[in-house]
Amino acid sequence: MNFWSRRTARLRPRLTSAFWIFALLAGMMGGAVHARAQNPADLEQIRSRFPAAAARSLEQTLREAERSGLPTAPLVAKALEGAAKQVPPPQVVAAVRQLAGDLRRARTLLGGRAGAGETIAAADALRRGAPAEGIRRLSAAAQSGEPLDLTVHVYADLIAQGIPPDAALEVLAAWRERGADPKLLREVPTAVARRVREGASPAAAAAEVGAAVRAGQSPASAGKGGSKGKGNAAGKAQPGGNSSQKNAKSPKPPKPPNSKGKGRP
Amino acid sequence: MALGQPYLLFGGRGEWMAPSGSGADGSLTLGHPPGADAAAGWLAGDAGAMLARQRGPFSLEVEGRAWGTRYQEETRYTAAGLTLRPRIELEWGGWLLGLQGEEVRGGWEQEQEVLVLPAADGEESPPAGAGNSDRKSKSKGKGKNKGGKGGSGSDPGTVEPGPDPAPVLERHTLSDDLRLRGGSLDLARSLGPAWLRVTAGRYLANNGFADGSYSGIDAEFGYAVGRWAGGVGGRWWRVPGGRADVALPEAGFHAEAQLQLTSALSAGARLERAIRDPLYGTPGGTAAHLGLSWKLGEHGGAVRAVVAVGRQTDEGRRVEFRIRAPDAAQVALVGDFSAWQPMPMRERGGYWEGEVILGPGTHHFAFLVDGETWTVPPEAPGIADDGWGRHNASVVIPS
Numbered sequence: 127m128n129f130w131s132r133r134t135a136r137l138r139p140r141l142t143s144a145f146w147i148f149a150l151l152a153g154m155m156g157g158a159v160h161a162r163a164q165n166p167a168d169l170e171q172i173r174s175r176f177p178a179a180a181a182r183s184l185e186q187t188l189r190e191a192e193r194s195g196l197p198t199a200p201l202v203a204k205a206l207e208g209a210a211k212q213v214p215p216p217q218v219v220a221a222v223r224q225l226a227g228d229l230r231r232a233r234t235l236l237g238g239r240a241g242a243g244e245t246i247a248a249a250d251a252l253r254r255g256a257p258a259e260g261i262r263r264l265s266a267a268a269q270s271g272e273p274l275d276l277t278v279h280v281y282a283d284l285i286a287q288g289i290p291p292d293a294a295l296e297v298l299a300a301w302r303e304r305g306a307d308p309k310l311l312r313e314v315p316t317a318v319a320r321r322v323r324e325g326a327s328p329a330a331a332a333a334e335v336g337a338a339v340r341a342g343q344s345p346a347s348a349g350k351g352g353s354k355g356k357g358n359a360a361g362k363a364q365p366g367g368n369s370s371q372k373n374a375k376s377p378k379p380p381k382p383p384n385s386k387g388k389g390r391p
Numbered sequence: 392m393a394l395g396q397p398y399l400l401f402g403g404r405g406e407w408m409a410p411s412g413s414g415a416d417g418s419l420t421l422g423h424p425p426g427a428d429a430a431a432g433w434l435a436g437d438a439g440a441m442l443a444r445q446r447g448p449f450s451l452e453v454e455g456r457a458w459g460t461r462y463q464e465e466t467r468y469t470a471a472g473l474t475l476r477p478r479i480e481l482e483w484g485g486w487l488l489g490l491q492g493e494e495v496r497g498g499w500e501q502e503q504e505v506l507v508l509p510a511a512d513g514e515e516s517p518p519a520g521a522g523n524s525d526r527k528s529k530s531k532g533k534g535k536n537k538g539g540k541g542g543s544g545s546d547p548g549t550v551e552p553g554p555d556p557a558p559v560l561e562r563h564t565l566s567d568d569l570r571l572r573g574g575s576l577d578l579a580r581s582l583g584p585a586w587l588r589v590t591a592g593r594y595l596a597n598n599g600f601a602d603g604s605y606s607g608i609d610a611e612f613g614y615a616v617g618r619w620a621g622g623v624g625g626r627w628w629r630v631p632g633g634r635a636d637v638a639l640p641e642a643g644f645h646a647e648a649q650l651q652l653t654s655a656l657s658a659g660a661r662l663e664r665a666i667r668d669p670l671y672g673t674p675g676g677t678a679a680h681l682g683l684s685w686k687l688g689e690h691g692g693a694v695r696a697v698v699a700v701g702r703q704t705d706e707g708r709r710v711e712f713r714i715r716a717p718d719a720a721q722v723a724l725v726g727d728f729s730a731w732q733p734m735p736m737r738e739r740g741g742y743w744e745g746e747v748i749l750g751p752g753t754h755h756f757a758f759l760v761d762g763e764t765w766t767v768p769p770e771a772p773g774i775a776d777d778g779w780g781r782h783n784a785s786v787v788i789p790s
Binding site for chain 1: 408445446447448482581584586613615616618620649651657696700725727730731732751752753755765770772773774775776777778779781783785787789790
């Protein structure tokens with residue numbers, strides 16, 4: 127046995143022990159990371175509803191998404207949706223992978239400051255056909271405290287209704303100018319859809335709803351009664367009408383007599 | 392510019408409107424000069440219903456309305472009319488061009504107490520003040536004076552020497568047709584948060600007070616930013632001048648501002664120089680208004696929403712789901728929030744309803760009818776392809 131052999135022979139047990147200790151620690155840490163990435167209940171549901179091969183593929187997609195910092199809840203939900211709808215497992219795996227790609231693209235679009243909620247809403251909007259540039263502009267112009275996920279969701283609703291992207295952004299700009307009330311925002315797509323059903327072009331419908339919102343009115347008031355035309359709600363052309371009130375029809379009193387008894391009307 | 396006597400106004404308004412624009416409304420307003428006796432106020436109200444139809448750029452409104460005012464416990468004015476209002480609206484290059492006609496047919500009646508001064512020769516003289524007002528002079532030969540009640544108890548055919556006979560109050564009623572016919576052309580445009588509108592109109596009016604031709608032009612500009620909205624406007628019209636061949640120019644203006652304090656409460660201020668109204672015939676005047684408006688409530692409307700986001704609870708936001716399926720034996724709500732397990736809904740009048748508490752985020756869902764048919768109503772929010780040939784809807788609960 128030469129010098130090196132004698133030295134390594136003395137070190138071998140220590141190295142072997144260190145190696146196993148290190149491997150054990152690494153395994154524990156990796157396992158701990160693995161456990162934190164995926165909710166056990168979610169994994170249990172996936173394993174119980176999918177064949178082993180599909181379950182492994184889905185879990186791998188979840189791990190990759192987690193390592194990338196993407197929200198995994200929508201991926202789990204998509205898998206469970208596929209199971210509920212009795213979709214063939216390979217198609218479910220493909221859909222979940224595609225959704226992970228959509229989330230990745232949405233996060234890139236919104237920038238690093240976007241939270242999970244905004245990322246999920248943006249991914250949804252992209253899948254529904256909303257232009258990426260419009261989503262980016264909405265995100266860039268978002269006000270402090272604004273529910274950007276709802277804004278993006280409504281933007282996608284308007285695009286799905288055939289509203290031109292710029293017209294949809296204009297309506298949302300009007301909503302922001304009037305205080306960005308979430309309750310008001312939810313009414314916008316319904317109001318636009320009603321105007322389109324009544325014969326207005328999508329662009330005109332969006333413009334009317336935007337004008338109604340700017341005028342401080344409910345989106346549902348767009349195009350109704352005397353409120354035709356952009357801007358002010360009172361569309362009547364009769365002189366002396368109170369143009370600040372929608373359909374102002376309160377009667378004016380007769381010219382008052384100066385005092386009781388004189389009888390002059 | 393003298394504003395004259397101040398009034399306190401208190402009123403309420405109710406309105407129901409269908410998605411088509413048809414609807415009904417009514418209002419009641421009480422006005423009173425501060426510090427004056429109880430009889431110095433006035434009470435005004437109106438009620439109306441409108442049927443509206445639209446096809447493309449064409450629209451037609453048919454409106455019936457009645458209105459009235461009781462003034463100082465002595466004067467009662469009522470009117471009713473039917474209005475036909477066709478309109479065509481075209482958009483071109485961001486401008487909105489509207490051409491509108493208006494035809495009003497109806498009638499008015501005014502009852503009031505007037506002093507009657509018996510003449511020295513025992514004959515009744517005309518009521519005091521006769522011929523001094525626009526209304527009476529215009530009703531001459533047209534209005535039907537139904538005479539009045541009351542009297543001094545004297546024998547009208549006897550002239551007695553002594554003190555002048557005291558004037559007596561008699562109740563007189565005037566009535567006449569109410570007619571307005573004419574039209575207007577308006578041009579409007581939105582400029583970001585601002586808007587601009589110019590309107591030119593001409594009307595022929597028969598209102599019993601100032602009959603004749605009204606024609607002129609209005610220009611308005613408005614701006615809204617944040618919770619503020621405001622506008623200014625001016626008008627120049629030629630209105631009847633008391634004789635059939637005379638038309639007088641009248642100029643008017645308004646300036647107003649409104650602040651939306653909460654979703655239900657708003658404050659407003661308005662300064663206005665109004666010109667004579669062709670429908671009512673009332674003369675113009677200058678007025679300043681300061682007011683608060685409080686919206687008591689808003690009904691959900693004729694169309695029942697698939698998703699209604701309700702109030703916040705400790706666990707999240709209460710959300711109601713609704714779908715019309717009168718022929719279904721069972722309907723279940725299924726979504727992310729239930730791990731895509733069916734949640735049975737309850738049937739009520741052909742609609743199936745369910746309620747869930749949802750936390751912040753985007754929640755996808757669909758309805759499962761009779762355990763086998765996945766469906767989403769077309770009016771549901773956030774409809775998207777599920778990737779497998781069906782559709783889901785989605786609702787976003789902001790954090």
